[in-house]
Amino acid sequence: MIEVKSIDKPDERRDFPRGHLEVCALSGLSFGVATFEPGWRWSESVKPIAGTDSCEVHHNGFVVQGRLRIRMNDGTEAEVGPGEVFVCPPGHDAWVAGDEQVVLYDFAGGAAEYAKARTSGGAAATGS
Numbered sequence: 001m002i003e004v005k006s007i008d009k010p011d012e013r014r015d016f017p018r019g020h021l022e023v024c025a026l027s028g029l030s031f032g033v034a035t036f037e038p039g040w041r042w043s044e045s046v047k048p049i050a051g052t053d054s055c056e057v058h059h060n061g062f063v064v065q066g067r068l069r070i071r072m073n074d075g076t077e078a079e080v081g082p083g084e085v086f087v088c089p090p091g092h093d094a095w096v097a098g099d100e101q102v103v104l105y106d107f108a109g110g111a112a113e114y115a116k117a118r119t120s121g122g123a124a125a126t127g128s
Helices: none
Strands: 012-016 019-024 029-037 058-066 068-072 077-080 085-088 093-098 103-105
Touching: none
Parallel strands: none
Antiparallel strands: 012 019, 019 029, 029 103, 058 085, 058 103, 068 077, 068 093
């Protein structure tokens, strides 16, 4: 079966300080469009929602606009920008580098669980 959805009509939108994520859920794929405003930082904007010390979501991404700085828990850092494809394993912080809004696509990775509250058992909550 072929599935087609438009990101203009996402299945879900998750808002958090200085940003949001719009998700289209298809069989075997959660496709997300993340928008982060200047000043956004995961450890300030999403950490209180996720309930973890660092982002524990795996990301496969493509940067459309802006620059994003990523720091792994081991201190390794990288910066990604427009036209770049990246893979980022769990255990990181990230922030907007500069004064331009970041727009990126997150695919075949963790969009399904990103910016969702954790239950006491550690799994993402599925309810509102």
